[in-house]
Structure formats: C-alpha cells, structure tokens
Amino acid sequence: MTQAERLTAIAATTLKTSAQFWFIVAAIGQWIFVGYILVHYAGPLLSGGLEAWNASEPGTYIAGDWLGNLAIAVHILLAIVIIGGGPLQLMPPIRARFPAFHRMLGRVYIPSVIVTSVAGLYTIWMRGTVGDLSLAIGITIDAILIIAFAIIALRHAMARRIAIHRMWALRLFMVVSAVWFFRVGFMMWMFLTGGAGIDMETFTGPFVTTLTFAQYLLPLAILELYLRARDGGSVAAKLVVSSILVGFTLLMGIGIFMATMGMWFPGHGA
Numbered sequence: 154m155t156q157a158e159r160l161t162a163i164a165a166t167t168l169k170t171s172a173q174f175w176f177i178v179a180a181i182g183q184w185i186f187v188g189y190i191l192v193h194y195a196g197p198l199l200s201g202g203l204e205a206w207n208a209s210e211p212g213t214y215i216a217g218d219w220l221g222n223l224a225i226a227v228h229i230l231l232a233i234v235i236i237g238g239g240p241l242q243l244m245p246p247i248r249a250r251f252p253a254f255h256r257m258l259g260r261v262y263i264p265s266v267i268v269t270s271v272a273g274l275y276t277i278w279m280r281g282t283v284g285d286l287s288l289a290i291g292i293t294i295d296a297i298l299i300i301a302f303a304i305i306a307l308r309h310a311m312a313r314r315i316a317i318h319r320m321w322a323l324r325l326f327m328v329v330s331a332v333w334f335f336r337v338g339f340m341m342w343m344f345l346t347g348g349a350g351i352d353m354e355t356f357t358g359p360f361v362t363t364l365t366f367a368q369y370l371l372p373l374a375i376l377e378l379y380l381r382a383r384d385g386g387s388v389a390a391k392l393v394v395s396s397i398l399v400g401f402t403l404l405m406g407i408g409i410f411m412a413t414m415g416m417w418f419p420g421h422g423a
C-alpha cells in the first residue's frame with residue numbers, strides 16, 4: 154500500500170466513524186423522544202381517550218371537530234412507528250441479517266410518513282399552531298419534501314436500484330427527522346444563548362424563522378457533504394466533513410440532553 158492509499162484509507166475510516174458517532178447519538182435522541190410520545194400521548198389516550206390529551210396539551214382535542222381530532226391523533230400515534238422505526242431502517246446489520254424485517258417495516262414506514270405529513274398539513278392549516286406564518290410555510294415545505302422523498306425512495310427500492318434507494322432513504326430520514334431536529338436545535342440554542350432571537354410570548358423571532366427552514370435544510374446539506382466526501386472525496390474533504398459531523402453531533406448532544414431534561418423527561422410538559 155502506498156503512502157497516499159494509506160492516508161485515503163485512514164480518512165475514509167475517520168469519516169465512517171464520525172458518521173456512526175452522529176447516527177448513534179441521533180438514534181438515542183430519537184428513541185428518547187419516542188419514550189416521551191408513549192408516556193405523554195399513548196398512555197393518557199389508553200386510559201382516558203383523546204380528551205385526556207387536553208390536560209397537558211390544552212386544545213388538542215376539540216369537541217365536535219372529528220376530522221381535526223382524527224388528524225392530530227393519527228399524526229402523533231404514527232410518530233411512534235416513524236421515529237421509533239426510522240433509525241432501525243438505517244442500521245446495516247439489521248438490513249443484512251433481517252432483510253424481511255427491513256422490507257416489512259419499510260412497507261409500514263413509507264405510507265406512515267405520507268399519512269402523517271398530510272395529517273400535519275391539515276392540522277397546521279385548518280387549526281393553526283404556535284408561531285407565525287413562516288413556521289407554517291417552513292413545515293409545509295418539509296411535508297412536501299417528505300412525500301416526494303418517500304415516493305422516490307420507494308420507487309428505487311421496488312426497481313432494486315439499492316444504492317440510489319439508500320441515498321434517498323437517508324434524505325427521507327433527514328426530512329422526517331426535521332421535527333425532532335427543531336426541538337433539539339431549539340433547546341441547544343436556548344442553552345448556548347439563553348434564547349437570542351426568540352420571543353417566547355409569541356414563539357416568533359429571527360431564530361425561530363431560521364430554525365423552521367434549517368430543521369431540514371441543514372441536515373440535508375450535511376448529508377450531501379457526507380455523501381460527496383464518502384464517494385470519491387479527497388483526503389482533505391473527508392477530514393473536513395468528519396470534523397463537521399463531530400461538531401454537529403456535539404451540538405446535537407447538548408440539544409438532546411436539554412430537550413430530555415426540559416421537555417421529554419416524565420414530569421415535564423412540552
């Protein structure tokens with residue numbers, strides 16, 4: 154092996170390890186979020202029906218608005234499958250050892266993300282939610298990307314174009330995870346700046362507007378850098394992207410810790 158080949162191999166391993174580090178931290182953070190959804194939403198639903206959600210999230214159940222109630226219930230319950238199952242779909246050992254499980258979960262995952270996005274669109278435009286118009290526009294673009302990427306990833310899987318399917322599945326994971334990135338990014342920012350650019354009364358401000366688009370654009374951009382560095386990038390490119398991934402993971406780790414302690418841990422209402 155020449156010196157150049159050795160350096161390339163080291164850079165490739167560094168990049169792979171940084172990506173694995175990112176993925177492990179993200180998977181842990183997403184599963185903590187699923188734990189919160191189970192305790193905060195699934196538990197009360199089983200014991201007291203939809204109305205029980207109003208105790209911690211006033212206005213979630215509105216008497217008479219059956220379509221709105223259905224949309225929000227479907228939206229939140231499917232999130233358990235989506236956020237719980239998403240990381241499992243990306244784990245190479247699971248795909249390699251249990252291909253039937255990967256295909257089965259995929260068949261549930263793809264319709265789930267589409268239905269959840271449609272239900273989310275209905276909720277945001279028919280009922281409204283916190284923040285200003287920018288928040289609604291930002292998440293609407295996310296919904297469109299989720300639906301588009303889900304269809305593209307599915308079509309490539311069905312045509313057995315596996316390498317391209319994987320690329321689109323990764324992009325889908327990023328846009329599906331946007332709502333999670335939003336919470337983690339928000340809490341990380343609160344910790345580091347004390348809430349610069351956020352009006353907590355109205356949930357508006359330059360940071361909220363930036364985050365509503367960055368919640369998917371930033372992860373998508375980092376993913377594209379990773380894919381390019383991995384597939385034919387120079388040694389320098391691989392090392393630069395590795396440091397970006399490690400930096401991003403550390404910031405994400407702060408956000409996950411703060412979100413867990415401040416929003417998701419039992420006893421804290423979000």
Ligand code: HEM
Nearest residue numbers: 232235266269270273274276277282292293296329332423
């Ligand atoms: C597929 C990705 C998505 C997942 C997994 C997801 C999951 C969730 C979860 C778990 C909640 C409850 C949040 C909490 O208590 O902290 C929530 C709330 C909400 N989501 Fe999503 N969501 C997704 C995409 C979207 C999209 C694309 C939209 C809009 C177009 C949307 C609109 C909403 C709204 C409006 C609420 C708040 C409902 C309320 O006011 O109580 N979501 N989502």
